[in-house]
Amino acid sequence: MSELAGKTTIVVGASRGLGRGVAEAFGAAGASVVAVARDTSSLADLASRHAVHLEAADATDPNVAGMLLERHDPDVVALIAGASPLLRPLHHHTWETFSANWHTDVRMAFHWLREALLLPLRPSCRIVVMSSGAAIAGSPLSGGYAGAKATLRFIADYANQESQRAGLGIIVTAVLPKLTPATDLGRPAVAAYAARAGISEAQFRQQMGDPVTPEIAGTAFLRLATQQPDAAASAYMLASAWLAPAFNRSYRRVARRSRASSASMQSAMDQVPAAIARHIFDQRVQPGCFRRDVRIESCVRHSVAIGERSSSCRTWSCRIRACRARSSSRPTTGSTARFGFPGAHVDAKMRVDALDPEKRVAWASLGEFPYWAGTTITWELAPGPARTGTRLLFRHAGWSDDYPEEEFASVNFVWGQVLARLKGYCETGRPQPFFG
Numbered sequence: 001m002s003e004l005a006g007k008t009t010i011v012v013g014a015s016r017g018l019g020r021g022v023a024e025a026f027g028a029a030g031a032s033v034v035a036v037a038r039d040t041s042s043l044a045d046l047a048s049r050h051a052v053h054l055e056a057a058d059a060t061d062p063n064v065a066g067m068l069l070e071r072h073d074p075d076v077v078a079l080i081a082g083a084s085p086l087l088r089p090l091h092h093h094t095w096e097t098f099s100a101n102w103h104t105d106v107r108m109a110f111h112w113l114r115e116a117l118l119l120p121l122r123p124s125c126r127i128v129v130m131s132s133g134a135a136i137a138g139s140p141l142s143g144g145y146a147g148a149k150a151t152l153r154f155i156a157d158y159a160n161q162e163s164q165r166a167g168l169g170i171i172v173t174a175v176l177p178k179l180t181p182a183t184d185l186g187r188p189a190v191a192a193y194a195a196r197a198g199i200s201e202a203q204f205r206q207q208m209g210d211p212v213t214p215e216i217a218g219t220a221f222l223r224l225a226t227q228q229p230d231a232a233a234s235a236y237m238l239a240s241a242w243l244a245p246a247f248n249r250s251y252r253r254v255a256r257r258s259r260a261s262s263a264s265m266q267s268a269m270d271q272v273p274a275a276i277a278r279h280i281f282d283q284r285v286q287p288g289c290f291r292r293d294v295r296i297e298s299c300v301r302h303s304v305a306i307g308e309r310s311s312s313c314r315t316w317s318c319r320i321r322a323c324r325a326r327s328s329s330r331p332t333t334g335s336t337a338r339f340g341f342p343g344a345h346v347d348a349k350m351r352v353d354a355l356d357p358e359k360r361v362a363w364a365s366l367g368e369f370p371y372w373a374g375t376t377i378t379w380e381l382a383p384g385p386a387r388t389g390t391r392l393l394f395r396h397a398g399w400s401d402d403y404p405e406e407e408f409a410s411v412n413f414v415w416g417q418v419l420a421r422l423k424g425y426c427e428t429g430r431p432q433p434f435f436g
Contacts, residue, residue, distance in 0.1 A: 239416075
């Protein structure tokens, strides 16, 4: 029997998208689900299949939060409801359209978290707040959406801290899913960003990889609702293949013990030439020389600048429009690779310490980039399972104790995004710069 059987879960924003998937998952796990939505008509089918009680209400109303929490005394609360942002560049917004997610998403979460602490809910109650990957990566076509979602992550952590300070035993966690075309909110955003990038929607979706579906979100929320309290992180990044701590305080302890808060990514690359290590530096390759059946088994995080091809030479560089920085490297041990990042006052410079063809590439940071001095980056290649391809193990290690704890998630996320671009490059032979 499921450990959620007989327990009560309130899902706020259960009528569509990821919220619907979460309600489905808890119902299937045997929980008694209270599905909260402005319009519950679309939930009739769900209610007919599971123990689901429908509550038609405005989740941003502070009276609703207090009333429903007191009435149902839940074991789990999933705060997912939010507004769909108007997809326009900054200067085409009014303050009203820009701030829509602040007045809906943030307001809703604030009232529910406040009431949960004031009531308070029972000890060991789990509250999971849906934020967004935009809280880290930004969302330039969505007005104040990214800022609002970042605030959700912050106030979830604040609520968890206050619960600990008061000895309430309530555990509050945030989930940051990546942009997905599998929901009514995500589909128009994907189309808009594809148009902004000047590529087809199909190409943009291919770059994104497998989407986060309502079913995947439901599974993730189930996992967070049932994990041991001492294992809970303050926030998690959610992609199709992984749920990973984003702002985990244990990162600091690991760094102090091992001097390596590493972003280790293991990906199975079917039929990709093992010489990819050389291509990190000497990318004089012909488009189309790679097969298109690359799979990523698991993605865990952190930035190689995968660049755009120059029409005047057979080398590659990264053209970063935001700061006009350029990246360069040579396939020579002892040489210096330079990478520019938007918003950074200096470039990241890496000394090439090892170039072992088809086996290993190693860099050492020369220290110009903030806090990166003394860190090392390695790319290790080995045959994949049953020798069907090549396995790439990426590691960024050697972090000092004074590295800002809150920066680990950002660094991890960026490496993951760039490594996903590397995967796409191997599949198609076409680079798609993350910072372009």
